[in-house]
Amino acid sequence: MKRILGVALGILTAIGGFVDIGDLVTNAVVGSRFGLSLVWVVAVGVLGICLFANMSGRVAAASGRATFEVIRERLGPRAGLANLSASFLINLMTVTAEIGGIALALQLASSVYYLLWIPVAALAVWFVIWRVRFSIMENVTGLVGLTLIVFAVALFLLKPDWGALAGQLVPTVPGQETIWTYSYYAIALFGAAMTPYEVFFFSSGAVEEGWTVKDLLQERTNVLVGFPLGGLLSVAIAACATVVLLPAGISVTSLSQVVLPVAEGAGKLGLAVVLVGIVAATFGAALETTLSSGYTLAQFFGWSWGKFRRPAEAARFHLAMIICLLVGIAVLATGVDPVLVTEYSVVFSAIALPLTYLPILIVANDPEYMREHVNGRAVNALGMVYLVIILVASIAAIPLMIVTGAGS
Amino acid sequence: MRNTPVSAPAAKSRPRLAARLWMLAVTALAVLTACGGGTAESVSTAVKDSSSAVATARIALRQDMDGKLTRAATSTTLDDELKEVQTSRSSVLKLSPATPEDRDTQKQALDVLDQCAAGFATARAALSAGDGGTPSLADGDKALAGAQDALKQLGDKVGSK
Numbered sequence: 289m290k291r292i293l294g295v296a297l298g299i300l301t302a303i304g305g306f307v308d309i310g311d312l313v314t315n316a317v318v319g320s321r322f323g324l325s326l327v328w329v330v331a332v333g334v335l336g337i338c339l340f341a342n343m344s345g346r347v348a349a350a351s352g353r354a355t356f357e358v359i360r361e362r363l364g365p366r367a368g369l370a371n372l373s374a375s376f377l378i379n380l381m382t383v384t385a386e387i388g389g390i391a392l393a394l395q396l397a398s399s400v401y402y403l404l405w406i407p408v409a410a411l412a413v414w415f416v417i418w419r420v421r422f423s424i425m426e427n428v429t430g431l432v433g434l435t436l437i438v439f440a441v442a443l444f445l446l447k448p449d450w451g452a453l454a455g456q457l458v459p460t461v462p463g464q465e466t467i468w469t470y471s472y473y474a475i476a477l478f479g480a481a482m483t484p485y486e487v488f489f490f491s492s493g494a495v496e497e498g499w500t501v502k503d504l505l506q507e508r509t510n511v512l513v514g515f516p517l518g519g520l521l522s523v524a525i526a527a528c529a530t531v532v533l534l535p536a537g538i539s540v541t542s543l544s545q546v547v548l549p550v551a552e553g554a555g556k557l558g559l560a561v562v563l564v565g566i567v568a569a570t571f572g573a574a575l576e577t578t579l580s581s582g583y584t585l586a587q588f589f590g591w592s593w594g595k596f597r598r599p600a601e602a603a604r605f606h607l608a609m610i611i612c613l614l615v616g617i618a619v620l621a622t623g624v625d626p627v628l629v630t631e632y633s634v635v636f637s638a639i640a641l642p643l644t645y646l647p648i649l650i651v652a653n654d655p656e657y658m659r660e661h662v663n664g665r666a667v668n669a670l671g672m673v674y675l676v677i678i679l680v681a682s683i684a685a686i687p688l689m690i691v692t693g694a695g696s
Numbered sequence: 697m698r699n700t701p702v703s704a705p706a707a708k709s710r711p712r713l714a715a716r717l718w719m720l721a722v723t724a725l726a727v728l729t730a731c732g733g734g735t736a737e738s739v740s741t742a743v744k745d746s747s748s749a750v751a752t753a754r755i756a757l758r759q760d761m762d763g764k765l766t767r768a769a770t771s772t773t774l775d776d777e778l779k780e781v782q783t784s785r786s787s788v789l790k791l792s793p794a795t796p797e798d799r800d801t802q803k804q805a806l807d808v809l810d811q812c813a814a815g816f817a818t819a820r821a822a823l824s825a826g827d828g829g830t831p832s833l834a835d836g837d838k839a840l841a842g843a844q845d846a847l848k849q850l851g852d853k854v855g856s857k
Binding site: 536541 | 771
């Protein structure tokens with residue numbers, strides 16, 4: 289019974305924790321401009337993150353060590369540094385975007401200017417990382433983040449023409465857009481679904497919670513059930529924007545636009561629920577990205593790390609996270625639009641993907657670490673297909689950014 | 697196992713070079729993505745962005761009148777969208793039109809964007825005045841509807857060029 293409850297809790301937190309500011313903004317932007325014609329990218333991204341998160345969790349469970357630590361040891365400092373540079377910069381951008389996201393959601397709830405909320409949000413993130421136990425932190429934010437299901441509820445309450453919506457699922461470039469903007473947002477959506485921090489957090493989290501090979505079934509269930517259901521939440525966000533914003537000629541540029549379809553369908557109650565969900569989702573993601581920054585740095589330099597240790601026993605790990613939060617505050621204090629930071633962070637995520645996922649694939653095939661838990665043939669074949677997709681997305685991202693003026 | 701990174705003196709210049717290349721690439725990217733087209737194209741983009749902002753504000757006002765949106769959310773939405781209009785106005789203002797025709801287009805665009813800003817001012821005043829105050833939310837919506845019509849006309853005109 290306890291095991292079943294554990295699996296259910298894992299699935300629920302995986303669903304609630306799947307959506308972050310990148311998914312919220314990118315799916316709403318895409319829904320408002322391209323309708324549901326890019327949903328196939330969400331499906332491709334969700335399958336990819338399931339594949340690599342599962343691989344990463346298996347590495348942690350089989351070796352008892354976090355993926356990045358193994359990559360650093362197995363591939364050497366140079367490959368580790370390339371991986372660290374790419375993932376750490378993206379992490380830092382994502383930390384900034386998530387803190388900005390918390391502040392924007394709190395502004396929507398209170399009308400107090402978001403810049404005033406930024407230090408509060410960052411302080412709260414630091415406090416939770418410093419004081420709250422890993423499992424409580426992960427479960428509470430994941431479960432409260434589940435309230436984002438209100439997007440799906442609002443979609444039903446909006447009573448859309450389901451046939452017309454289903455008709456939009458065919459991948460086509462809408463008349464007012466170009467193939468270049470379509471491709472650019474396809475890459476952004478892919479980057480949002482496959483953000484590198486998710487796998488580093490997932491594998492380091494497995495070590496924090498002391499997973500062993502006995503927990504592999506639970507890990508697999510969490511990933512293979514929780515993430516696809518989380519992906520459905522992303523589709524619901526895009527569908528809400530498609531139903532309410534697209535016909536009005538609105539292109540999403542702010543978080544306030546993202547919540548309008550929910551208010552339209554579910555009124556003030558829906559608005560209250562969605563704001564709680566957005567705060568929980570961005571707060572949870574801010575915790576994960578901040579921790580990921582600490583994990584990657586500590587695992588590369590061989591510092592003592594982990595929330596299972598007292599802060600005094602992992603001082604550099606905690607100091608690194610504090611510095612990351614301060615950098616995030618400093619960037620946001622310049623007045624840069626957090627939504628813009630989010631949009632850039634998901635595209636840069638796509639650029640950095642090969643440096644993150646290739647090493648995971650190599651390590652997951654090393655019997656020295658994995659013993660009998662190395663990748664099977666089917667997983668390797670799918671992994672190779674994804675490496676090609678990731679490489680294409682990574683190479684095309686910057687030229688498309690230039691050609692489309694960052695999607696404008 | 698505790699790992700320490702290898703540091704060879706010859707390799708020290710590589711990260712520095714990589715950092716410079718990275719900075720150069722980011723700067724080039726920023727410049728290239730900021731580069732725009734001619735007056736008509738820039739005005740067209742400004743009209744499109746402002747139309748989106750005005751349409752958003754009208755939905756927010758309607759939802760507020762229907763009791764679906766809180767005052768805090770309506771106020772934040774209006775602030776966000778006014779910022780969008782101001783950004784568009786600023787980009788049109790910075791244009792350097794070369795022909796009399798382009799100068800005329802720029803002037804018309806600035807007039808219409810000013811009308812949008814005035815519509816937002818009425819809407820925000822209505823929100824501050826509260827229920828039963830003057831101007832009312834309906835007045836704000838009316839002012840924004842006028843701005844939306846003007847934007848549509850300008851958009852059609854610029855688009856036909």
